[in-house]
Amino acid sequence: MTTGTEAAPRKTGRQLRIETRERNPVWKNPPLMIDMDECINCDACLRACPKPLGAIFNHSIDVIIIPELCSACDKCLPVCPVDCIHPDPDWKPAPDEWWETQAEDDPYV
Numbered sequence: 001m002t003t004g005t006e007a008a009p010r011k012t013g014r015q016l017r018i019e020t021r022e023r024n025p026v027w028k029n030p031p032l033m034i035d036m037d038e039c040i041n042c043d044a045c046l047r048a049c050p051k052p053l054g055a056i057f058n059h060s061i062d063v064i065i066i067p068e069l070c071s072a073c074d075k076c077l078p079v080c081p082v083d084c085i086h087p088d089p090d091w092k093p094a095p096d097e098w099w100e101t102q103a104e105d106d107p108y109v
């Protein structure tokens, strides 16, 4: 039975990261980035990124990693045929347009 006074459940995980646009602070390794000069747009990395993380997107003609969603789990690394995914210790927050891409067409939901 509900009383109508319960607080809404607190969002966790990927949904929280999307809403706050913040990385999980327990992730100590830097997020990964894709070198677009080398990428051949095969989408293998996008399919390899685990759904609860869901960090890789097609953005126009580029394939991008939203750093706030990337745990550095490295599951995308072995599938890349051209080895163009690298750690990005100097990562910057994703631009608004990357988040708009995520909101408009999220392949992980």
Ligand code: SF4
Pocket: 032, 048, 049, 050, 053, 054, 055, 056, 065, 069, 070, 071, 072, 073, 074, 075, 076, 077
């Ligand atoms: S390191 Fe993991 S979370 Fe980050 S983009 Fe690759 S598969 Fe996704």
Ligand code: SF4
Pocket: 034, 038, 039, 040, 041, 042, 043, 044, 045, 046, 063, 079, 080, 081, 082, 083, 084, 085
């Ligand atoms: S697996 Fe490598 S080449 Fe293929 S889309 Fe991802 S980054 Fe680009």
